[in-house]
Amino acid sequence: MTSRQQRTPTVSCVLPAFNEAGNLPNVVPNILKVLGGLFSAVELIIIDDGSRDDTLKVARRLSEIHPEVVVLELSRNFGKECALTAGLQVTRGDVVVLMDADGQHPVSLLPDMLAQWHKGM
Numbered sequence: 810m811t812s813r814q815q816r817t818p819t820v821s822c823v824l825p826a827f828n829e830a831g832n833l834p835n836v837v838p839n840i841l842k843v844l845g846g847l848f849s850a851v852e853l854i855i856i857d858d859g860s861r862d863d864t865l866k867v868a869r870r871l872s873e874i875h876p877e878v879v880v881l882e883l884s885r886n887f888g889k890e891c892a893l894t895a896g897l898q899v900t901r902g903d904v905v906v907l908m909d910a911d912g913q914h915p916v917s918l919l920p921d922m923l924a925q926w927h928k929g930m
Contacts, residue, residue, distance in 0.1 A: 819850035821902030825892030859886030
């Protein structure tokens with residue numbers, strides 16, 4: 810058994826968001842629920858990528874409700890790849906999951922995906 814399999818990992822989820830004020834209130838609780846059922850410690854990092862809507866306001870409100878949520882604000886829209894990089898730089902988890910804030914990545918697939926990771930695949 811490898812050391813990865815012997816300890817309970819923590820997980821960081823990096824969620825770049827550009828004009829996703831309407832999606833975050835649904836996506837964030839779903840991600841937290843699924844990851845919270847799989848890991849003892851979870852952090853969800855929302856990166857506001859220069860949104861022009863209320864994404865930043867909604868993200869901050871979610872961080873007040875959910876202490877696992879960390880909010881980063883970029884000074885302007887740099888694009889998804891730069892937002893992901895910014896999020897990766899502050900993660901603290903043993904494993905990092907990258908997801909889109911628009912909900913296009915099915916949260917329901919996380920348990921199977923992470924089970925494969927845990928097996929070393």
